[in-house]
Amino acid sequence: MSPTEKLPAAAPTPTFGPGSVTVPPPGDPATFVDLQAEIRELARQHDAVILAHSYERAEIQDVADHVGDSLRLSRVAATAPQSTIVFCGVSFMAETAKILSPGKRVLLPDLAAGCSLADSITVDQLRNWKAEHRGAVVVSYVNTTAAVKAESDYCCTSSNARAVIDSIPPDRQILFLPDMFLGLWLQRVTGRKLHIWLGECHVHAGIRPSDIEELRREEPGAELLVHPECGCTSQVMEMAGVDAHILSTEGMVTYAQKSTAETFLIATETGILHRLELKAPGKRFVPVNREAVCQYMKLTTLEKLRDSLRLGQFEIDVPADIAARARRALERMIAIA
């Protein structure tokens, strides 16, 4: 991976992936009610709030206090009154919660829950890139390690990335990292020339224009909702006759609730379907690619969540100097709606 001014016209073959991560099989639904009751009781005993990303298993979303995307959960983490945060998500999210709530105990139920997108840039690579563009403003997507955030001026999520770019004076150069598809989309909608890092999420990069073309023929009346991390985002915006809505996961939920359409084609990780069905009942949601499943997000099971609360595992910590510098970039992210 390297920074580039010249981007590929189509998604390259995903470079990063879950490698040796072994995803536990689906749980037995007959056990869910008892496990969820045990988890709720443990959370009460340990003064814990349970946060779950919208890509988590349905039974994890159902037992959580709050479900949402990174921006929503970051805001909750920063203000939750409980002394412990259990983050059902991936490691950069738990790190973010710790940075925003340094006095709280933050637990991640499975330490193997990483992120191929966060792995696509190291802090040394970022330092070298900054050295090539002295004075540029660094905007990092929230899917980055704490060390990379500490080297950044702003963080953003897909919900507020456009607003963050718009807030930067037009005469400043911007380094955007690490997701190239989000970067390309931002370049298009803001009209700004960005320097874009060639990183990608292996799940979203695998969602191709051909997946959408096929479904459009089968579901001609459906609305198309696309997450900007997808490998198809730029091509979709150019497809003739396709009215695509490029949205964050929270944006998809809000849009589906308000729209009068009955059927939606969803281009993102399939865990969001559970949340969409819950929040917009009576509507139909069809995944553009049924294999768009994040193995890291599916590592968290009810048993692991229960053990995390019971045993206080696995506690996430971020060195104070890194946390202090990363917090600046995160607080700017939270402040920009």
Ligand code: SF4
């Ligand atoms: S879906 Fe992609 S970006 Fe999200 S956690 Fe999984 S690997 Fe990372």
